[in-house]
Amino acid sequence: MYTSQFNDMPLSEIINSIKEQGYFFCETAITEQHVDQLLSEVDFNTILVNNNDPGVVISGTQRFLTHCLAKSKKAYDLITSRRVLDICNTYFTERYQLTNHRFCQMRRTLHMPWHTDNNLQHGSQLVGKHPMPGLLFLFYLSEGNPSPFQYIKDSHTWSHKYDHEIYLSDRWVETHHQNEVLNFNVSKGSLIICDIHGIHRAAPFSDPRHVRNTLLFQVDQVGSHYIGHGEQNLVNTEFIDNFSPEIFDYLGFGVRRDYPASPNSSAATMTMHDLLNLQRQLLPLTLKAVVKNLVTTLLPAELIVDLKRTIWTMKSKH
Ligand SMILES: O=C(O)CCC(=O)C(=O)O
Ligand SMILES: [Fe+2]
Structure with a gap:
């Protein structure tokens, strides 16, 4: 599934990049064929209505298949791949766990706020930011992307000063960090691994023809003070052909999880269209x-x- 560009990259290079810069970027990390296979396992056009299976929901202009470990074997393979576990084993100093994962599709228009992903929740409600180390893995699955991933240079080292904010405004970023905004020209098969404490977003776009597909997941080093941190993981047992104590720990078997699947959607989160x-x-x-x-x-x-x-x-x- 991975390209030699990603597979042959020394682990130390990936880890040093995340530690020093707050991110690691690989332009083509998964093969085009694997991207197509991943997308063939998601039907973004069929929305859950009185259906008992995990499936797709809508929140604004975004569509989500949150339970991808239950629906997509290819997503399961990627999320539990040896390469991902090796990166986590080297980066984290203590036990780490998959705390959320989803396929996401953005259509037509998007204005994502600047944010960090070290969120602490009470149920589905954000209640603050946490200091635990964590990594966000973002795979881009669309051709030619008018909405690059944006990251404020070095922000993982100082974002804690804004822990009381849920988002950071565009105006604040323009005024104080305009010259530090890094743009990543992501395309089909690109991977960004980003420190969850770094300030980032998908650049806003408005293009009626554009469809932006991603697979993203987050791994946190969940400390003993944060029992219950993370979304519930639903896994299709048929997919687990690589079981080991390491995988079970990572997926959180037998571990308390207090957050419901994101997004918190209903008919009220749909656009008129x-x-x-x-x-x-x-x-x-x-x-x-x-x-x-x-x-x-x-x-x-x-x-x-x-x-x-x-x-x-x-x-x-x-
Ligand atoms: O899609 C992107 O480029 C960023 C997504 C993101 O930051 C998030 O969902 O937390
Ligand atoms: Fe994010």
């Missing part, structure tokens, strides 16, 4: 439901069971 599209998808299903309801109201239950038996018998003969 997506709500209307959803109504269009719901219309044929609504008609089907009306017919079903009519039949079950008008016919006796016993007759319906008999009808179902007859239909099943006829079908099974063919």
